[in-house]
Amino acid sequence: MPIKNIHSFVLLFMLTGCSVVGPAYSPPEIEVGKNWTAQYQQTVQEQSSxxxxxxxxxxxPQLIDLIDQALLHNLDLQxxxxxxxxxRLERIVTRASLFPTLDGSGSARKSYTRDSGGEGRETDAYSAGFDASWEIDLFGGVRKxxxxxxxxxxxxxxxLRDTRVSLxxxxxxxxxxxxxxxxxxxxxxxxxxxxxxxxxLLTALSKAGRGDELAIAQARYNLESSKANIPDMQTGFQEYINSLAILTGKPAGTLQxxxxxxxxxxTASMELAIGVPADLLRRxxxxxQAERELAAQTARVGEAKAELYPKLSLTGSIGLEAISADKLINAPTRLWSLGPTFSWPIFRAGALRNQVKIEDEQMQQQILQYKAAVLNATEEVENAIIAYANEQQKLQRLQEGSKAARLAEQLAEHQYATGMTGFSDVLDAQRSLLSFEDQIAQSSGTVLSNLIRLYKALGGGWQSMSETDAPHTTVTKTNPTR
Known part of the structure; x- marks a missing residue:
């Protein structure tokens, strides 16, 4: 085929068929409320920093240092x-399909032949050349x-950003x-x-002849009961230290x-920058991640559809042949070829069309997963706001109860000392005071833990990533519609 005919053939296909098939993409529209149902009184205007x-x-400072160490050394994050x-590397490999390929080849052969008269002859053959090919992306399969x-x-x-937030x-x-x-x-x-x-004190009074054996026994079992709580607390204390060690990439037992x-x-400020529900979609x-996975799957629908259409490739080669290596460059025999290659799947027993349907169903699943991610996020924030606000109220009640329990303990001890009541009232007051103070400690930790969960639900933390941690990306927004 003459060169000008080849050019005309390629140009004809590029002009008549160069269109991208498959759905164009933009994120689905999801309606979220303008404000949170669970309101927190002490909110301020959102501050991204x-x-x-x-x-x-x-x-x-110690918490800040531990977080810095975790971001540097946590194995899951790595x-x-x-x-x-x-x-990123897979993206580079895929983009290479848009460009022509060029391969070099060479060979050296020695052959021996013998004629009917018994005479033999050895011959050498040397060749070198280049082969080039380029699939013209007529219907956008490669681009998809x-x-x-x-x-x-x-x-x-x-x-990666989500892992940072969780970590x-x-x-x-x-x-x-x-x-x-x-x-x-x-x-x-x-x-x-x-x-x-x-x-x-009770033991000393008993030795002085003013003993109350029942009170001594009650005081002793109350004391031992309190001591029995210490080992479980120490176990929990050590377990969380070991957990911190693992999170920061260190062996257990190294942070004690x-x-x-x-x-x-x-402690933390009671004022929170909560923002509005729509902020979650960008934060x-x-x-x-779910939105980007939907975008990827939408593109795969187009990639599958492109398999239904013709493919056009432009191939060419140039080569040299000679009977000796030193004559290869100046070889009298030069070979070249150039021309298009055309293919079109005619019968595949419905495999290609059904593959399109499979990819389309997977796209529908990704749409549902994206919507579910939004709903789950709003639920987490609503629950975190409620938990944070209610735990603060609980802490206030416990603090008031602790004041009353301490006063009750003082009164019970005074009344027992004056003989107005039995020692059991003192024991009850001591147990109540210990219970209130222990609950206050737990509730104080829970208040702050709920605040942390709220910040996590709001997506706080990923914005501090550097360019090294996460290269800048431009999110393309298109619509999964046929």
């Missing part, structure tokens, strides 16, 4: 980072493949548990000391020295 690094508002790098690969990469970045929250929650157990142990030991002093010093449970990494 506060939400981006919310743990700094707790003003606890695995997700590796998957992001893999997705590249689009899916790009969306997969962006989804992997959002997965930061998990470190903070474990740290609060460590400080909560420390506070509970402090309360328990102070009460044990007070109960020991009461037992010692850092928690020898008693420190209070961190929550898991929602954006």
């Amino acid at each position: 506060t939400l981006a690094s919310w743990w700094n508002t707790l003003e606890d 695995e997700v980072q590796s998957r992001v790098r893999q997705a 493949s590249v689009e899916a690969s790009q969306a997969d990469y962006e989804a992997s970045v959002e997965s 930061i929250a998990e470190v903070a929650l474990d740290y609060i548990q460590v400080r909560t157990y420390q506070e509970r142990l402090r309360v328990a030991r102070e009460n044990i000391l007070s109960q020991q002093q009461t037992l010692d 020295q850092q928690f020898l010093e008693q420190r209070p449970i961190p 929550r990494p898991d929602i954006r």
